[in-house]
Amino acid sequence: MKGVNGKILIADLTTKTTYTRMLSEQEYKLYLGGRGLGMKLLSEYLTDQGTDPLGPANPLMFMPGLLCGYPFPSSSRTCMVTKSPITKASKPTKQFASTVSYSNMGGFIGPEIKFAGYDGIVVIGRSDTPVYLFIENERVEIRDAQKFKGMTSNMFDEAIIKEVGDRRFESAYIGPGAERGVSYGSVMNTGARSAGRGGTGCVMGAKQLKAIVVRGSNNMETADPLLFKELLKTARLSFGADSESKTNWRYGGTANALQYSSDRGSQAVKNFSEGTFSGIEKINAHAARSRVWKRDMACFTCQLACKKSGFAKGAYGGVVNEGIEYETGTMLGANLLIDDLDGLHKMIEIADDYGIDIITLGNVLGFLMECYDKKLINTEFLDGIELNWGLVEPCISMIHKIGKMEGIGAEAAKGVRHLSEIIGNNSHDFAIHVKGHELAAWNVQGYAKSLGISYTTANRGACHMTGGDINGQNLSTLRDSLGICSFAASWYRNDLHFRHLIKAITGFDLTEEEFMETGERIFNLERWLNCREGFDRDDDALPERFFKDAYTSGPHKGVVLDRTEFNSVMDEYYKNRGWNLITGIPEHGTLKRLHII
Template identity: 35%
Template sequence: MSSNKWYGWTGTILEVDLTHRTVRKRDLSEAAAHLYLGQAGVNARILYDRTCAALSPYSPEAPLIFGVGPLAATLAPCSGRFSVTFKSPLTGIFGDSNCGGHWGPELKLAGYDHMVIVGKADRPVYLWIDNDRVEIRDARAIWGETTWQTEALIKADIQEPTAQVASIGPAGENLVRFAAIICNQARAAARCGPGAVMGSKNLKAIAVRGDRGVRIADKIAFKDAVDEAVAAILADPLYESAKAYGTLAITGLAQALGFLPTRNFQKSTFEGADKLSGETFLKRYGTKHKGCYNCPIACSRYYQVSEGPYAATRGEGPEYESVTALGAKCGNDDFDAILHANTLCNQLGLDTISSGNTIAWAMECYEKGILNPARLDGIQLCFGNDSAMIAMLDKIAFRKGIGDLLADGPLMAARRIGGGDFVVHSKGLDYPAVDIRGTKGMALSFAVSPRGGDHLKGLSLYEVAPDIYSSDILSQTGIRVTDRYWLRYETKAELMCWHENWHCVVDALGLCKLEGIALKPMLPGHFQRMLSAATGWDLSIKALEQIGERIWNLERLFNVREGLNRKDDLPPRRLLDEPIATGPAKGERLDREKFEAMLSRYYELRGWNPETGRPTKEKLRELGLAQGLSQ
């Protein structure tokens, strides 16, 4: 299919080789689009094909892949996402990050579905993409700058104030293994360390401007499908809460159900939770709301700290994950300090989740005598010390002193100094803000996720809000929820398979998970109708779900090739062996026998070998993955 006949997709992949300073464009194959849709799906296939088990994440040959989906930059609600896919420097396995804002749609409007970057520049550079014109420009003058200053300097250099800029800060330049790529000052592609991969290539930023538009196959049908999806979002029971508080609405839920991780997962409720609520944020700090591209909710907020030691701190956000990582996990209930830390992470280019987890782990090491004040330059790194937390962020980003150790993440640090028993991770990726002892389905999902301890690959509000969504759970999955459903092992393998498949679809289409499957409003029928009208490709809901399953299996195959197997699909020791110490879920733990049974059922549903967790040949043939994949 020639590029001028594509609907939804642009039909073009941009290839950049920084070593040889070459730029070329090639066609996106129709087969790839139909097998993997786009964005995270096609990205995963490119990564699989262009890497091998022996390849270092920092090798010049290792690709850094940006992708947008066929619904990105369209009228589809919440269509402002893009994905970055790479071999993770933090885990050594499959890595990808998802980001909102406006950068992704701009890449699509410039005429590209995907961008593959390889090589390493001989000096710092940035990319300037202006529709067809692509330039590799000198960035030596901005190397060392924060992401905020980088964006301002590049816009001045290209004289395009409305261009979208994705950049790394000092953390990416210094190869912090959980460095982020930041756009719009606060939107982050952060998990798994994409900023470090970008820094290893001497690539400071990517600026893009586009005005091409997106061709739609059936504009009337598409508009009708979009209106239907928006109506579903506006009618959702959680719409008002999401609009008012964004993901900070989760804080109260996590505290009430007893899965709010506190002091490095030693507890599951936080005595200062009320101080970190969405209500507190809006009353004390919120200035106005902001939405990503074409979002009917606008769940993000600008903030300003007006008094105290962190006065004049400003920024956007923060998300529930950031507040918990820099708050409850570190025993810190000072919201002023959390907002200051959130802004610092965005400026320095750090993943807030891994930053908070790493510091929380170091705080426990300090309190247990593994780290002493002398090694910490005299810093009293105890839980609740907000100034110590702030100091650690700077040390990590610049790899100064103890920061050089912590910049490799808690698992690698523990291998050098001890404290491995209380690193809460799977496959090397530290856990987000859910104590999975109180949510058994998420315990399974976090453990089997292809990128490691991760909530976004299979996030299930169906599990923790079954009273609200019981009818949807039944109609979509056939599951009848039981009392205190979040604590049950039964049916969770079925529930998570369904969620994981559809999360893959959402990530391939270019949509946001807050409205797509995670918080329910948009259901599979909405995705199918919008995609069919936009692209002219008529496919069933079942066929669309199978694409999600195909992507999930492809990501699994990547990790199988890296040597991972069933033993890597277990939760961390702390969450298996230690019961919850506080709150409404007190005494809850993950029962090893029941978890193993749940995992076996999951493998059975997935069509994976029960001993190794490897997709069977029959499953690969069913999904069209049997040919052309080295294993």
């Protein structure tokens, strides 16, 4: 069959063996690639419920999307798939009851995996010493990585190139944070792009796998070359010279949303207690563009280039590998009341060097700041750090503590839920997480009907990318499986349909219903895996804060979310999903219809 390599690479770090496994046409047809195919494989590996996410039995997968490697604009994303080391069921039946985890990154690693001849890399087992996986087409080696231990992301990115002796290799790796066991460690590539959410880097660290390094020379084929070219032409037109994507979104990237979100009162501010940030103009895209950013950077064949690099000035001056984005700018900026643009870039730089998820990090710092402000904890608890709102220096000290897992850092490295458990004193009310996974930078008040659904029903714990309704959720699942970037794909022309792309590449001629059902299937499979571990509707709960604390400013000032109203929205959701209204578990008929069981 055309359009796929038809096989995945499996590396067993315990026995130090590698082998390939062929996949059937049916598996591609039902699960496409990326997140979907990863979940299908995960469901086969997790035969035992309650598998320890940090144990050898948990597989860690690098799954390039179906479109990875094709020069289709903005479709080069790789999905990390594994079992989450972060989430926990409220009524666990087994010790290690956790959700599935998936996390998405751009860059160049996905296409290179496809070029090397694989549709995914599955790492199982656990090594006793640090290793990295070397892949050059059929040549696969598990090599010693002792000398790279503790190396920061930016340093490693160059060091691995020297090690393999050729700049054409692409790599994905973890930083020292994930190596030491920070639960929200991320998998990085190119020093700045990361699969941040869901703790996939932590799983990689537990396996003592420092990196994978890949290079491939295979050619990509399409089932219908003429259709493919037609679609490619349409896609490129979406990013023409006068398109909004080019004139507006290349200018500021996702950071354009910083101002927009604050204005409409949907930003995470002061540990999610406010939706509008008064200092936003100092850290928005215009400020960053004029003060820090120098370059635009694109992922593989992307025509938008949302990523920025530059140089910060002043006390926090230095090279900026990763300019602020909406999420990083909000979580380490607005959420902590920090409006020092240079300091903010410094914090992002340090966090990325440790390789830890900045969304969770911003939550952890915000939560601790609120506890400190409310005098629930003192400086002794914080190892002497005076963690006051709006100050960069104590935050930097805290990030170092977390990255090194020292003192309070070892506790903070376990996330907000763990901190609220040890701090107590009703701090649970403002511990911003769902299932133990912290919320992202979009605040809930006033947007609960969509965002609330996204956060509560997301299968990796709170997630802003999941989608606020059933159709949107199925579609975002499909995007992750195809490797399409959610941000850039927003500007695809309306006459461009993903299922036509699937047809051009693989020859699968899916109807609109079959196409959407594929997304539904993947989403339900994830849900089913979670429910098997003991998760149910009680776990789909928003933090108490949103039902109690009203904003004091902005368009949604004074509003609090009504619990009865939100429950009825949720009722509607479960009913339409074909899940049990009381338990939230997918009904037998639903799973049967989707060919999951």
